[in-house]
Amino acid sequence: MRDPLPQFPGYALRRAANAMAAELSARLAALDLRQSDASALILVGANPGITASAIGRALDIQRANMVPLLKRLEDARLIERAPIDGKSRGLDLTEHGRSRLAEARGVIEAFEAELLARVPPEHRAHLLPALEALWR
Amino acid sequence: MRDPLPQFPGYALRRAANAMAAELSARLAALDLRQSDASALILVGANPGITASAIGRALDIQRANMVPLLKRLEDARLIERAPIDGKSRGLDLTEHGRSRLAEARGVIEAFEAELLARVPPEHRAHLLPALEALWR
DNA sequence: CGGGATTGCTATGATCAACAACAATCTCTA
DNA sequence: TAGAGATTGTTGTTGATCATAGCAATCCCG
Numbered sequence: 105m106r107d108p109l110p111q112f113p114g115y116a117l118r119r120a121a122n123a124m125a126a127e128l129s130a131r132l133a134a135l136d137l138r139q140s141d142a143s144a145l146i147l148v149g150a151n152p153g154i155t156a157s158a159i160g161r162a163l164d165i166q167r168a169n170m171v172p173l174l175k176r177l178e179d180a181r182l183i184e185r186a187p188i189d190g191k192s193r194g195l196d197l198t199e200h201g202r203s204r205l206a207e208a209r210g211v212i213e214a215f216e217a218e219l220l221a222r223v224p225p226e227h228r229a230h231l232l233p234a235l236e237a238l239w240r
Numbered sequence: 241m242r243d244p245l246p247q248f249p250g251y252a253l254r255r256a257a258n259a260m261a262a263e264l265s266a267r268l269a270a271l272d273l274r275q276s277d278a279s280a281l282i283l284v285g286a287n288p289g290i291t292a293s294a295i296g297r298a299l300d301i302q303r304a305n306m307v308p309l310l311k312r313l314e315d316a317r318l319i320e321r322a323p324i325d326g327k328s329r330g331l332d333l334t335e336h337g338r339s340r341l342a343e344a345r346g347v348i349e350a351f352e353a354e355l356l357a358r359v360p361p362e363h364r365a366h367l368l369p370a371l372e373a374l375w376r
Numbered sequence: 377c378g379g380g381a382t383t384g385c386t387a388t389g390a391t392c393a394a395c396a397a398c399a400a401t402c403t404c405t406a
Numbered sequence: 407t408a409g410a411g412a413t414t415g416t417t418g419t420t421g422a423t424c425a426t427a428g429c430a431a432t433c434c435c436g
Protein backbone atom coordinates (compact mmCIF):
# COMPACT_ATOMS: atom_id res chain seq x y z
CA MET A 105 0.00 0.00 0.00
CA ARG A 106 1.32 3.41 -0.91
CA ASP A 107 1.39 5.63 2.15
CA PRO A 108 2.88 9.09 1.58
CA LEU A 109 1.95 10.33 5.04
CA PRO A 110 4.98 9.26 7.10
CA GLN A 111 7.23 11.55 5.13
CA PHE A 112 5.45 14.59 6.56
CA PRO A 113 7.12 15.82 9.73
CA GLY A 114 3.76 17.06 11.00
CA TYR A 115 2.24 13.61 10.61
CA ALA A 116 5.21 11.92 12.25
CA LEU A 117 4.91 14.42 15.08
CA ARG A 118 1.28 13.53 15.66
CA ARG A 119 1.90 9.80 15.51
CA ALA A 120 4.91 9.97 17.80
CA ALA A 121 3.04 12.10 20.31
CA ASN A 122 0.08 9.71 20.30
CA ALA A 123 2.27 6.67 20.74
CA MET A 124 4.19 8.24 23.61
CA ALA A 125 1.05 9.58 25.27
CA ALA A 126 -0.56 6.15 25.19
CA GLU A 127 2.53 4.56 26.68
CA LEU A 128 2.89 7.10 29.48
CA SER A 129 -0.81 7.03 30.29
CA ALA A 130 -0.70 3.29 30.68
CA ARG A 131 2.17 3.52 33.10
CA LEU A 132 0.68 6.34 35.13
CA ALA A 133 -2.60 4.46 35.37
CA ALA A 134 -0.80 2.07 37.71
CA LEU A 135 -0.54 5.02 40.11
CA ASP A 136 -4.12 6.12 39.47
CA LEU A 137 -2.88 9.25 37.75
CA ARG A 138 -3.56 10.80 34.38
CA GLN A 139 -0.99 12.82 32.54
CA SER A 140 -2.62 16.07 33.49
CA ASP A 141 -2.79 14.92 37.12
CA ALA A 142 0.90 14.15 37.13
CA SER A 143 1.77 17.47 35.48
CA ALA A 144 -0.27 19.35 38.04
CA LEU A 145 1.30 17.40 40.90
CA ILE A 146 4.76 18.26 39.63
CA LEU A 147 3.89 21.94 39.43
CA VAL A 148 2.42 21.99 42.93
CA GLY A 149 5.45 20.15 44.24
CA ALA A 150 7.80 22.65 42.64
CA ASN A 151 5.71 25.67 43.68
CA PRO A 152 4.02 25.20 47.03
CA GLY A 153 1.05 27.51 47.46
CA ILE A 154 0.53 27.97 43.73
CA THR A 155 -3.00 28.82 42.60
CA ALA A 156 -5.24 26.85 40.29
CA SER A 157 -5.18 29.55 37.63
CA ALA A 158 -1.40 29.67 37.62
CA ILE A 159 -1.26 25.94 36.94
CA GLY A 160 -3.84 26.36 34.23
CA ARG A 161 -1.75 29.02 32.56
CA ALA A 162 1.40 26.91 32.71
CA LEU A 163 -0.27 23.82 31.29
CA ASP A 164 -2.58 25.64 28.89
CA ILE A 165 -5.62 24.27 30.61
CA GLN A 166 -8.57 26.61 30.92
CA ARG A 167 -9.63 27.66 34.39
CA ALA A 168 -12.95 25.90 34.02
CA ASN A 169 -11.25 22.62 33.25
CA MET A 170 -8.99 22.83 36.27
CA VAL A 171 -11.97 22.24 38.53
CA PRO A 172 -12.54 18.52 37.90
CA LEU A 173 -8.79 17.94 37.76
CA LEU A 174 -8.15 19.47 41.17
CA LYS A 175 -11.24 17.88 42.64
CA ARG A 176 -9.83 14.53 41.60
CA LEU A 177 -6.49 15.25 43.26
CA GLU A 178 -8.18 16.55 46.38
CA ASP A 179 -10.55 13.60 46.63
CA ALA A 180 -7.51 11.32 46.39
CA ARG A 181 -5.94 13.28 49.28
CA LEU A 182 -2.96 14.23 47.17
CA ILE A 183 -3.33 17.99 47.51
CA GLU A 184 -5.03 20.37 49.87
CA ARG A 185 -6.16 23.94 49.46
CA ALA A 186 -5.58 26.75 51.92
CA PRO A 187 -7.04 30.25 51.56
CA ILE A 188 -4.47 32.83 50.50
CA ASP A 189 -6.76 35.81 50.49
CA GLY A 190 -10.47 36.21 50.16
CA LYS A 191 -10.75 34.50 46.81
CA SER A 192 -7.53 32.67 45.97
CA ARG A 193 -6.58 29.34 47.47
CA GLY A 194 -3.07 28.02 47.49
CA LEU A 195 -2.40 24.41 46.64
CA ASP A 196 -0.02 22.17 48.54
CA LEU A 197 0.89 18.54 48.50
CA THR A 198 -0.26 16.38 51.34
CA GLU A 199 2.16 13.87 52.79
CA HIS A 200 0.41 11.28 50.71
CA GLY A 201 0.74 13.56 47.68
CA ARG A 202 4.46 13.91 48.22
CA SER A 203 5.06 10.19 48.15
CA ARG A 204 2.77 9.72 45.17
CA LEU A 205 4.66 12.46 43.36
CA ALA A 206 7.91 10.66 44.08
CA GLU A 207 6.50 7.50 42.54
CA ALA A 208 5.23 9.44 39.55
CA ARG A 209 8.62 11.02 39.06
CA GLY A 210 10.15 7.58 38.97
CA VAL A 211 7.71 6.43 36.32
CA ILE A 212 8.12 9.58 34.25
CA GLU A 213 11.88 9.64 34.37
CA ALA A 214 12.08 5.99 33.40
CA PHE A 215 9.66 6.69 30.58
CA GLU A 216 11.62 9.69 29.33
CA ALA A 217 14.84 7.73 29.42
CA GLU A 218 13.32 4.93 27.35
CA LEU A 219 11.86 7.45 24.95
CA LEU A 220 15.28 8.96 24.33
CA ALA A 221 16.79 5.52 24.10
CA ARG A 222 14.54 4.73 21.15
CA VAL A 223 15.97 7.68 19.21
CA PRO A 224 19.16 6.82 17.29
CA PRO A 225 22.13 8.40 19.07
CA GLU A 226 23.01 10.77 16.24
CA HIS A 227 19.55 12.38 16.43
CA ARG A 228 19.03 12.23 20.16
CA ALA A 229 20.42 15.59 21.23
CA HIS A 230 18.44 17.40 18.56
CA LEU A 231 15.02 16.21 19.60
CA LEU A 232 14.30 18.48 22.55
CA PRO A 233 15.60 21.70 20.94
CA ALA A 234 13.70 20.98 17.74
CA LEU A 235 10.46 20.32 19.61
CA GLU A 236 10.85 23.40 21.75
CA ALA A 237 11.21 25.55 18.67
CA LEU A 238 7.76 24.38 17.60
CA TRP A 239 5.74 25.58 20.55
CA ARG A 240 7.82 28.05 22.54
CA MET B 241 7.39 30.17 38.69
CA ARG B 242 9.48 27.03 38.63
CA ASP B 243 8.38 24.79 35.78
CA PRO B 244 10.41 21.61 35.38
CA LEU B 245 8.12 20.19 32.69
CA PRO B 246 9.60 21.70 29.51
CA GLN B 247 12.84 19.83 30.05
CA PHE B 248 11.05 16.52 29.49
CA PRO B 249 11.18 15.45 25.85
CA GLY B 250 7.84 13.72 26.25
CA TYR B 251 6.21 16.91 27.47
CA ALA B 252 7.77 18.97 24.69
CA LEU B 253 6.55 16.37 22.24
CA ARG B 254 2.98 16.69 23.48
CA ARG B 255 3.05 20.47 23.45
CA ALA B 256 4.63 20.69 20.01
CA ALA B 257 2.15 18.20 18.59
CA ASN B 258 -0.77 20.13 20.08
CA ALA B 259 0.47 23.43 18.75
CA MET B 260 1.03 22.07 15.26
CA ALA B 261 -2.27 20.19 15.22
CA ALA B 262 -4.15 23.35 16.14
CA GLU B 263 -2.42 25.28 13.41
CA LEU B 264 -3.03 22.69 10.72
CA SER B 265 -6.63 22.17 11.75
CA ALA B 266 -7.30 25.86 11.43
CA ARG B 267 -5.91 25.92 7.93
CA LEU B 268 -7.74 22.80 6.79
CA ALA B 269 -10.98 24.17 8.17
CA ALA B 270 -10.91 26.66 5.30
CA LEU B 271 -11.38 23.65 3.02
CA ASP B 272 -14.01 22.08 5.30
CA LEU B 273 -11.64 19.27 6.14
CA ARG B 274 -10.38 17.83 9.39
CA GLN B 275 -6.95 16.30 9.74
CA SER B 276 -8.34 12.79 9.61
CA ASP B 277 -10.39 13.70 6.54
CA ALA B 278 -7.32 14.99 4.76
CA SER B 279 -5.28 11.94 5.73
CA ALA B 280 -7.97 9.62 4.45
CA LEU B 281 -8.29 11.61 1.21
CA ILE B 282 -4.57 11.33 0.64
CA LEU B 283 -4.66 7.58 1.17
CA VAL B 284 -7.61 7.09 -1.16
CA GLY B 285 -5.91 9.27 -3.75
CA ALA B 286 -2.74 7.21 -3.55
CA ASN B 287 -4.57 3.87 -3.46
CA PRO B 288 -7.72 3.87 -5.58
CA GLY B 289 -10.15 1.18 -4.54
CA ILE B 290 -8.73 0.87 -1.03
CA THR B 291 -11.08 -0.40 1.66
CA ALA B 292 -12.20 1.36 4.80
CA SER B 293 -10.43 -1.12 7.06
CA ALA B 294 -7.15 -0.71 5.21
CA ILE B 295 -7.30 3.03 5.77
CA GLY B 296 -8.11 2.43 9.38
CA ARG B 297 -5.09 0.20 9.79
CA ALA B 298 -2.80 2.72 8.11
CA LEU B 299 -4.02 5.63 10.21
CA ASP B 300 -4.55 3.64 13.42
CA ILE B 301 -8.22 4.46 13.44
CA GLN B 302 -10.54 1.71 14.55
CA ARG B 303 -12.95 0.32 12.00
CA ALA B 304 -15.88 1.60 14.00
CA ASN B 305 -14.58 5.14 13.91
CA MET B 306 -14.08 5.08 10.18
CA VAL B 307 -17.83 5.08 9.69
CA PRO B 308 -18.60 8.71 10.55
CA LEU B 309 -15.39 9.82 8.84
CA LEU B 310 -16.25 8.18 5.53
CA LYS B 311 -19.86 9.23 5.79
CA ARG B 312 -18.65 12.82 6.05
CA LEU B 313 -16.48 12.46 2.97
CA GLU B 314 -19.23 10.73 1.06
CA ASP B 315 -21.85 13.32 2.03
CA ALA B 316 -19.46 16.00 0.79
CA ARG B 317 -19.20 14.13 -2.54
CA LEU B 318 -15.44 13.73 -2.14
CA ILE B 319 -15.37 9.95 -2.30
CA GLU B 320 -17.63 7.20 -3.55
CA ARG B 321 -17.88 3.52 -2.71
CA ALA B 322 -18.16 0.64 -5.13
CA PRO B 323 -18.73 -2.99 -4.12
CA ILE B 324 -15.62 -5.17 -4.44
CA ASP B 325 -17.22 -8.40 -3.32
CA GLY B 326 -20.17 -9.23 -1.18
CA LYS B 327 -18.97 -7.35 1.88
CA SER B 328 -16.04 -5.07 0.99
CA ARG B 329 -16.46 -1.76 -0.75
CA GLY B 330 -13.64 0.04 -2.52
CA LEU B 331 -13.19 3.77 -2.08
CA ASP B 332 -12.38 6.20 -4.85
CA LEU B 333 -12.12 9.94 -5.21
CA THR B 334 -14.80 11.74 -7.12
CA GLU B 335 -13.81 14.49 -9.51
CA HIS B 336 -14.69 16.92 -6.78
CA GLY B 337 -12.62 14.90 -4.35
CA ARG B 338 -9.60 15.04 -6.62
CA SER B 339 -9.63 18.82 -6.80
CA ARG B 340 -10.25 19.15 -3.06
CA LEU B 341 -7.32 16.84 -2.43
CA ALA B 342 -5.12 19.03 -4.61
CA GLU B 343 -6.09 22.05 -2.52
CA ALA B 344 -5.46 20.13 0.68
CA ARG B 345 -2.06 19.08 -0.56
CA GLY B 346 -1.20 22.73 -1.12
CA VAL B 347 -2.24 23.66 2.39
CA ILE B 348 -0.42 20.74 3.96
CA GLU B 349 2.81 21.21 2.05
CA ALA B 350 2.88 24.90 2.91
CA PHE B 351 2.23 24.01 6.52
CA GLU B 352 4.97 21.40 6.62
CA ALA B 353 7.43 23.82 5.08
CA GLU B 354 6.64 26.45 7.72
CA LEU B 355 6.91 23.86 10.44
CA LEU B 356 10.39 22.90 9.35
CA ALA B 357 11.30 26.55 8.96
CA ARG B 358 10.61 27.08 12.64
CA VAL B 359 13.22 24.51 13.58
CA PRO B 360 16.76 25.90 13.81
CA PRO B 361 18.76 24.69 10.79
CA GLU B 362 21.19 22.60 12.80
CA HIS B 363 18.35 20.48 14.20
CA ARG B 364 16.11 20.41 11.15
CA ALA B 365 17.35 17.27 9.43
CA HIS B 366 17.14 15.29 12.65
CA LEU B 367 13.49 15.91 13.39
CA LEU B 368 11.81 13.44 11.07
CA PRO B 369 14.18 10.52 11.74
CA ALA B 370 13.93 11.08 15.49
CA LEU B 371 10.13 11.18 15.39
CA GLU B 372 9.90 8.11 13.22
CA ALA B 373 11.99 6.16 15.67
CA LEU B 374 9.34 6.86 18.29
CA TRP B 375 6.36 5.26 16.62
CA ARG B 376 7.62 3.04 13.82
C1' DC C 377 -13.40 54.97 45.98
C1' DG C 378 -14.77 52.81 41.85
C1' DG C 379 -14.04 50.45 37.43
C1' DG C 380 -11.78 46.82 35.43
C1' DA C 381 -9.36 42.67 35.93
C1' DT C 382 -8.85 38.19 38.30
C1' DT C 383 -10.29 34.00 40.62
C1' DG C 384 -12.89 30.01 41.27
C1' DC C 385 -16.78 27.79 39.92
C1' DT C 386 -21.27 25.86 37.43
C1' DA C 387 -23.27 24.21 33.52
C1' DT C 388 -23.37 22.70 28.95
C1' DG C 389 -22.10 21.08 24.48
C1' DA C 390 -18.84 19.41 20.88
C1' DT C 391 -15.36 16.32 19.52
C1' DC C 392 -12.83 12.32 19.65
C1' DA C 393 -11.53 7.74 20.32
C1' DA C 394 -12.20 3.14 22.72
C1' DC C 395 -15.01 -0.85 23.39
C1' DA C 396 -18.36 -4.46 22.86
C1' DA C 397 -21.42 -6.70 20.08
C1' DC C 398 -23.43 -8.34 15.67
C1' DA C 399 -24.58 -10.09 11.04
C1' DA C 400 -22.80 -10.94 6.70
C1' DT C 401 -19.22 -12.55 4.13
C1' DC C 402 -14.75 -14.28 2.98
C1' DT C 403 -10.78 -17.67 3.28
C1' DC C 404 -8.20 -21.38 4.61
C1' DT C 405 -7.74 -26.03 6.03
C1' DA C 406 -8.86 -30.64 7.18
C1' DT D 407 -16.20 -29.14 0.06
C1' DA D 408 -17.79 -28.25 4.61
C1' DG D 409 -16.97 -25.91 8.44
C1' DA D 410 -14.00 -23.05 11.58
C1' DG D 411 -12.13 -18.89 12.05
C1' DA D 412 -10.98 -14.42 10.42
C1' DT D 413 -12.51 -10.08 8.20
C1' DT D 414 -15.70 -6.27 7.02
C1' DG D 415 -18.82 -2.82 7.92
C1' DT D 416 -21.87 -1.26 11.17
C1' DT D 417 -24.52 0.21 15.63
C1' DG D 418 -24.56 1.91 20.10
C1' DT D 419 -22.41 3.31 24.23
C1' DT D 420 -18.99 5.17 27.08
C1' DG D 421 -15.29 8.14 28.77
C1' DA D 422 -11.86 11.67 28.29
C1' DT D 423 -10.86 16.27 26.68
C1' DC D 424 -11.77 20.79 25.62
C1' DA D 425 -14.32 25.16 24.52
C1' DT D 426 -17.72 28.54 25.84
C1' DA D 427 -20.60 31.40 28.45
C1' DG D 428 -22.01 33.13 32.54
C1' DC D 429 -21.79 34.39 37.64
C1' DA D 430 -20.41 36.04 42.23
C1' DA D 431 -16.77 37.31 45.06
C1' DT D 432 -12.66 39.58 45.51
C1' DC D 433 -8.55 42.05 44.27
C1' DC D 434 -5.82 45.95 42.49
C1' DC D 435 -4.69 50.28 40.64
C1' DG D 436 -5.45 54.97 39.16
